[in-house]
Amino acid sequence: MGLATAVFLAKKGRPVHVVEKNPQIVENLPKGSLHFHEPTLRKHLETTVKSGQLTIGLPEAAPFQDNALIFIAIDSVVQDLWKMRLSSFEQMAQWLGQRKTRHKRTVILKSTNILGFADAFRELLWKQPHGKTLSLAVNPEFLREGFAYEDTESPWRVVIGAEKPAERRALVDLYREVYPKNVPIVKTTCKEAELIKLGSNVYLSHRLAFIHELADYARQAGLDIDRVRQGIGLDERVGQGYFNPGLGFGGSCLPKDCNLINSRELDNTFEFKTAQTALEINQRLLDGLVSRLEHAVGQLQDKKIALLGAAFKADLDDTRGSQAVNLALKLAEKGAQVVVFDPFIDGAYLPGAEAIPLADTVDEACHDASAVVIGTAHSRFRRLSAKTLSGLVRNKVIVDYFRILNQPRWQKAGFTFA
Amino acid sequence: MGLATAVFLAKKGRPVHVVEKNPQIVENLPKGSLHFHEPTLRKHLETTVKSGQLTIGLPEAAPFQDNALIFIAIDSVVQDLWKMRLSSFEQMAQWLGQRKTRHKRTVILKSTNILGFADAFRELLWKQPHGKTLSLAVNPEFLREGFAYEDTESPWRVVIGAEKPAERRALVDLYREVYPKNVPIVKTTCKEAELIKLGSNVYLSHRLAFIHELADYARQAGLDIDRVRQGIGLDERVGQGYFNPGLGFGGSCLPKDCNLINSRELDNTFEFKTAQTALEINQRLLDGLVSRLEHAVGQLQDKKIALLGAAFKADLDDTRGSQAVNLALKLAEKGAQVVVFDPFIDGAYLPGAEAIPLADTVDEACHDASAVVIGTAHSRFRRLSAKTLSGLVRNKVIVDYFRILNQPRWQKAGFTFA
Numbered sequence: 001m002g003l004a005t006a007v008f009l010a011k012k013g014r015p016v017h018v019v020e021k022n023p024q025i026v027e028n029l030p031k032g033s034l035h036f037h038e039p040t041l042r043k044h045l046e047t048t049v050k051s052g053q054l055t056i057g058l059p060e061a062a063p064f065q066d067n068a069l070i071f072i073a074i075d076s077v078v079q080d081l082w083k084m085r086l087s088s089f090e091q092m093a094q095w096l097g098q099r100k101t102r103h104k105r106t107v108i109l110k111s112t113n114i115l116g117f118a119d120a121f122r123e124l125l126w127k128q129p130h131g132k133t134l135s136l137a138v139n140p141e142f143l144r145e146g147f148a149y150e151d152t153e154s155p156w157r158v159v160i161g162a163e164k165p166a167e168r169r170a171l172v173d174l175y176r177e178v179y180p181k182n183v184p185i186v187k188t189t190c191k192e193a194e195l196i197k198l199g200s201n202v203y204l205s206h207r208l209a210f211i212h213e214l215a216d217y218a219r220q221a222g223l224d225i226d227r228v229r230q231g232i233g234l235d236e237r238v239g240q241g242y243f244n245p246g247l248g249f250g251g252s253c254l255p256k257d258c259n260l261i262n263s264r265e266l267d268n269t270f271e272f273k274t275a276q277t278a279l280e281i282n283q284r285l286l287d288g289l290v291s292r293l294e295h296a297v298g299q300l301q302d303k304k305i306a307l308l309g310a311a312f313k314a315d316l317d318d319t320r321g322s323q324a325v326n327l328a329l330k331l332a333e334k335g336a337q338v339v340v341f342d343p344f345i346d347g348a349y350l351p352g353a354e355a356i357p358l359a360d361t362v363d364e365a366c367h368d369a370s371a372v373v374i375g376t377a378h379s380r381f382r383r384l385s386a387k388t389l390s391g392l393v394r395n396k397v398i399v400d401y402f403r404i405l406n407q408p409r410w411q412k413a414g415f416t417f418a
Numbered sequence: 419m420g421l422a423t424a425v426f427l428a429k430k431g432r433p434v435h436v437v438e439k440n441p442q443i444v445e446n447l448p449k450g451s452l453h454f455h456e457p458t459l460r461k462h463l464e465t466t467v468k469s470g471q472l473t474i475g476l477p478e479a480a481p482f483q484d485n486a487l488i489f490i491a492i493d494s495v496v497q498d499l500w501k502m503r504l505s506s507f508e509q510m511a512q513w514l515g516q517r518k519t520r521h522k523r524t525v526i527l528k529s530t531n532i533l534g535f536a537d538a539f540r541e542l543l544w545k546q547p548h549g550k551t552l553s554l555a556v557n558p559e560f561l562r563e564g565f566a567y568e569d570t571e572s573p574w575r576v577v578i579g580a581e582k583p584a585e586r587r588a589l590v591d592l593y594r595e596v597y598p599k600n601v602p603i604v605k606t607t608c609k610e611a612e613l614i615k616l617g618s619n620v621y622l623s624h625r626l627a628f629i630h631e632l633a634d635y636a637r638q639a640g641l642d643i644d645r646v647r648q649g650i651g652l653d654e655r656v657g658q659g660y661f662n663p664g665l666g667f668g669g670s671c672l673p674k675d676c677n678l679i680n681s682r683e684l685d686n687t688f689e690f691k692t693a694q695t696a697l698e699i700n701q702r703l704l705d706g707l708v709s710r711l712e713h714a715v716g717q718l719q720d721k722k723i724a725l726l727g728a729a730f731k732a733d734l735d736d737t738r739g740s741q742a743v744n745l746a747l748k749l750a751e752k753g754a755q756v757v758v759f760d761p762f763i764d765g766a767y768l769p770g771a772e773a774i775p776l777a778d779t780v781d782e783a784c785h786d787a788s789a790v791v792i793g794t795a796h797s798r799f800r801r802l803s804a805k806t807l808s809g810l811v812r813n814k815v816i817v818d819y820f821r822i823l824n825q826p827r828w829q830k831a832g833f834t835f836a
Contacts, residue, residue, distance in 0.1 A: 115639070142653065157652035186649045192641045196649030199632050203656050210624060210692050214617050217688050221533070223610045231604045231614030234575035235560065237660045238621050270635050273702075274628050277695040284691075 001110065001141045002073025003029075004041055004148040010048035012178040017063065018056040029056050037316055037344075041149040059095065067103030069170055070096065071139075076111035079320070082259040084114055089121055097128020106135040106170045112197055112256070113138070114263040118161065118190035135167040138190045140197035145251060146316055157184045161193025201257035202275045207242060208249035209278035212285055215245035215401065220288075226403065246377060246402045247289075247323035248282040250312035255279065255321045286327050289373075289399060289418075290334065296397045296418040297370045301335035304394070306369040308362060308384075309376025310342040310350055317344035319351050324375030328356050341365035343380060366392045371418065377402040386413035419528060419559045420491025421447075422459055422566040428466035430596040435481065436474040447474050455734055455762075459567040477513065485521030487588055488514065489557075494529035497738070500677040502532060507539055515546020524553040524588045530615060530674070531556070532681040536579065536608035553585040556608045558615035563669060564734055575602045579611025619675035620693045625660060626667035627696035630703055633663035633819065638706075644821065664795060664820040665707075665741035666700040668730035673697065673739045704745050707791075707817060707836075708752065714815045714836040715788045719753035722812070724787040726780060726802075727794025728760040728768055735762035737769045742793030746774050759783035761798060784810045789836065795820040804831035 003018070010016040020026050025035070032046040048054040074088055096107055107125070109118055118138045125131035138161035143151040158175055162168035168187065175185060188196065211229065218225040225245060233240035249255065258275040262268075294300060312322035319325050328338045328350060340350050341359040350356040359365035366372055366389055374381060382404045390396060396415040398405070407417060421436070428434040438444050443453070450464040466472035492506055514525055525543070527536055536556045543549035556579035561569040576593055580586035586605065593603060606614065629647065636643040643663060651658035667673065676693040680686075712718060730740035737743050746756045746768060758768050759777040768774040777783035784790055784807055792799060800822045808814060814833040816823070825835060 156654055157649065159649045184648075184652055186645060186652065188645045188649065189641065191639060192636075192646050192649070195632070195636065195639075195641060195646050199646065200650045200653055200656065203628055203650060204653075206624065206628060206692070207655075210621055213690060213692055214613070217690065218610075218613065220688055221609060221613075221686075223607065223613060227604060227606045228610050228613050228617065231575065231577045231606060231610070232618045232621060234602055234604065235618055235622075236574055237625075238618065239657070242655045268639075270638055272631060272635065273695050273699055274624070274631055277691050281691055 001143055001148060002071060003034075003045070004038070004143060004152040005071055005073065005110065005141070006054060007041060007044045007048055007149065008152045009174075009178065010051075010054040011044055013053070014174075014178075016048075016054050017065070018054065019059050019062045020056060021059060023058065026056055026058055036318070037146060038148045040147075044149060064099055065105075066101055067105065069106050069108060069174060071108045071110050073110045073141075076113060077256060077260065079256075082256065082263060084117060084263075084265060090124055093121065093124035093128055093131065096134060097125050097131030100130050101133050104133070104135055104170065106137060106167070108171060109136070109138045110141050112140065112253070112260065113194050114260050114265055115194050115198065115268050116191055116266040118194060120266060122163075122190075135162070135170070136190070137162040137168045137171050138193035139171060140193055142197070142200065145313060145318060155179075155183060157186055159186045159188060159193050159196050161188045161190040163190060198257045198261040201254050202261055202272060202278065204242065205249050205254040205258050205278040206274045208254070209281040211243050211245050212248050213281045216281075216285055216288060219401075244402075247327060247375065248285045249278070250321040250323045250326075252312075252318065252320040255282070282323065285401075286323065286330055289327065289401070290330055292418045293331075293371055293373075293397070293399065294334075296416060297395055299335075300331060300370075302337065303370040304337045304339060304368055305331050306359075306365040306372045306393075307331075307338055307340045307375045308342075308365065308372065308381055309374060309378050310340050310358075311344055311376045311378070314377040315344070315379055317342075319345065322352070322376075325350060325352050327373070327375065329353050332356060339365045339369070340375070342376065343378060363388070363392055369393045370395045371397040371399065373399040374402055374404065377404050381405075386410045386415060390414060419561055419566060420489060421452075421463070422456070422561060422570040423489055423491065423528065423559070424472060425459060425462045425466055425567065426570045427592075427596065428469075428472040429462055431471070432592070432596075434466075434472050435483070436472065437477050437480045438474060439477060441476065444474055444476055454736070455564060456566045458565075462567060482517055483523075484519055485523065487524050487526060487592060489526045489528050491528045491559075494531060495674060495678065497674075500674065500681060502535060502681075502683060508542060511539065511542035511546055511549065514552060515543050515549035518548050519551050522551070522553055522588065524555060524585070526589060527554070527556045528559050530558065530671070530678065531612050532678050532683055533612050533616065533686050534609055534684040536612060538684060540581075540608075553580070553588070554608070555580045555586045555589050556611035557589060558611055560615070560618065563731060563736060573597070573601055575604055577604045577606060577611050577614050579606045579608040581608060616675045616679040619672050620679055620690060620696065622660065623667050623672040623676050623696040624692045626672070627699040629661050629663050630666050631699045634699075634703055634706060637819075662820075665745060665793065666703045667696070668739040668741045668744075670730075670736065670738040673700070700741065703819075704741065704748055707745065707819070708748055710836045711749075711789055711791075711815070711817065712752075714834060715813050717753075718749060718788075720755065721788040722755045722757060722786055723749050724777075724783040724790045724811075725749075725756055725758045725793045726760075726783065726790065726799055727792060727796050728758050729762055729794045729796070732795040733762070733797055735760075737763065740770070740794075743768060743770050745791070745793065747771050750774060757783045757787070758793070760794065761796060781806070781810055787811045788813045789815040789817065791817040792820055792822065795822050799823075804828045804833060808832060 006016045006018050030049045034042050160168045215225045258279050261272045261275045310324045331338045339359050398415050399418050424434045424436050448467045452460050578586045633643045676697050679690045679693045728742045749756045816833050817836050
């Protein structure tokens with residue numbers, strides 16, 4: 001996300017220097033090598049590095065820049081614990097506030113924060129010798145994974161939180177120059193900007209949780225979720241987009257923000273029920289799936305289960321917050337021998353679940369399996385062959401909550417959909 | 419809702435006979451007198467009655483019509499208990515199944531049902547001497563109050579549930595003739611149609627519950643909900659419509675369907691958490707409002723509270739499922755003397771809460787009040803005068819969750835917004 005901002009601003013003719021702690025990234029980025037899947041971003045990274053518009057270096061080598069905009073895009077939250085990386089922010093505050101500045105520098109929080117965090121960070125800044133000379137603004141990112149550059153270049157809106165208009169002026173001026181006039185700039189307080197970011201993701205989580213809850217009901221009652229979904233989504237107040245059931249919602253943002261909005265790290269005591277409910281629906285869906293598997297194949301202890309796909313989103317390699325990974329862990333807890341195949345993920349073990357082996361092929365994963373579960377709706381899984389799998393598995397039991405398989409064809413080949 | 423269908427089909431040239439039990443309605447309807455506020459419907463009612471295309475009569479006088487489509491649009495649910503009016507449906511089944519039919523007649527359930535109710539009603543029909551000669555279809559209505567005719571004429575979609583294609587054929591043929599080609603007809607099973615109806619309203623309830631929960635948080639944290647709402651709604655996956663906070667969601671459909679989807683009257687055991695959460699958020703909002711009032715004016719015992727507006731929706735007279743009425747009852751429980759004024763409602767007492775008096779004017783309601791609460795965002799309340807009210811009330815405390823008042827102006831006049 002930080003890089004998308006950097007490359008976009010460089011592309012728009014602003015000199016950008018990226019400060020990065022990891023020496024490997026500092027070495028590899030200028031060669032155009034990205035450690036994540038963002039094709040458009042990679043393309044523009046190469047151009048802007050070549051043109052010299054974008055440079056990158058370690059913090060020690062960072063030039064002190066008077067009159068600059070400083071975007072903070074560090075990984076702000078400890079995964080799974082949903083706690084702010086406070087020590088990182090303390091270091092950051094020290095680093096920023098140690099030098100005297102002649103012209104106003106603006107510090108911009110782009111990372112996701114818990115509610116009230118910008119105010120807490122301001123206090124950290126103000127403790128530094130020259131911290132009070134810095135302006136602070138909150139400018140949350142709203143990027144879809146895989147489209148980081150596209151969404152940075154053409155946002156639905158830009159949100160800039162600050163305590164006083166003067167604190168966000170430099171950033172507003174910059175954005176007015178680089179964005180077309182039809183991109184709305186929403187000016188708020190810091191805390192409002194934080195709520196917009198978290199609230200947006202809670203809303204989206206809840207929309208997905210609803211369609212998953214509906215699908216769960218439909219499955220239990222033997223109804224066709226696609227027809228039901230269409231019947232509801234045709235209401236224009238509901239809409240059909242972002243309304244596909246699968247294993248639940250995942251990724252590095254939605255589950256995280258459903259947790260963060262209810263963080264008790266600062267003085268927040270409000271209980272966001274929508275966020276809580278969305279997480280509960282996600283959880284129940286997996287519990288229900290495990291029950292259905294047990295119903296179909298008996299106790300899972302020592303049974304091999306093939307999980308096809310582990311990424312949280314189709315055709316990506318990112319397993320952060322993935323429901324497929326959560327499912328793998330749940331099945332392993334039941335004593336099942338889970339074997340995962342994901343065409344986008346290399347290695348011997350599942351990232352985020354090191355006890356679970358990764359197979360190199362679909363066939364290897366499915367060989368002798370008591371059940372096959374579609375974990376991610378990767379496009380290539382649509383072309384799985386019921387005939388081939390028939391000859392490999394121990395039981396012809398399959399789970400496809402994404403509905404990417406042609407059910408009648410698989411049923412004809414003897415498979416039962418659990 | 420039944421009348422909207424009747425008038426629309428009559429307008430499209432089909433002969434329609436309305437069967438109505440209430441003699442007063444039978445007498446008044448042909449004169450164009452409606453007991454609810456639907457301006458367009460009233461206009462077309464007059465035309466179709468005059469032209470003889472639409473007739474109305476008591477059940478005893480109903481002509482037996484072979485080869486007919488029979489729409490059931492009775493009030494299907496006992497208000498507040500959320501139970502199906504089973505005895506009405508038993509009578510209906512008897513009435514329908516007693517006569518032999520030469521040509522296929524189709525019975526169409528338009529009323530809202532709990533999940534599986536159509537299947538239960540089919541069993542009732544089949545117990546009748548000639549019940550099995552009837553076709554049964556479920557064709558839920560999706561009408562916005564105040565726009566019943568418009569939404570019947572130009573629906574976003576038509577949903578027709580039936581067990582076999584033959585059972586819905588007559589209805590599909592009719593709708594293909596009366597609707598333009600671009601209106602999608604979604605063909606489902608009976609239970610899927612029921613789920614589409616309930617699920618749509620649960621989804622809409624939850625969308626409204628989310629914006630109310632967000633507003634509750636914003637109020638507690640002193641944030642501007644309008645800016646936050648805009649920042650979130652500008653995401654095109656979220657949208658800005660149907661996203662206005664107030665006292666919660668109400669009306670005769672949304673709270674009802676959030677309850678009905680979790681009905682245990684038939685064999686459903688699934689817990690729809692989204693529905694439950696939406697109802698809880700509605701409830702918490704009112705509890706919070708009462709606390710804020712107590713904080714502002716002290717114990718409510720014997721204090722006069724003016725409630726301006728009792729309808730569930732702006733510029734309508736319908737108090738069914740109204741959060742303003744729920745609030746009035748909550749305040750009365752606390753011992754407050756609640757006085758309600760609603761320009762659209764006549765009478766001495768609040769419909770649905772007969773212990774609570776209705777005032778004839780804003781001034782009468784507000785005279786000597788310890789607090790004034792906006793209960794409904796009726797347009798005319800936007801023009802309330804802070805100056806006039808200043809001279810009437812005991813405490814200048816006002817609650818406006820709808821944000822229809824100009825807060826700075828009212829604050830200048832000495833009012834505190836609780």
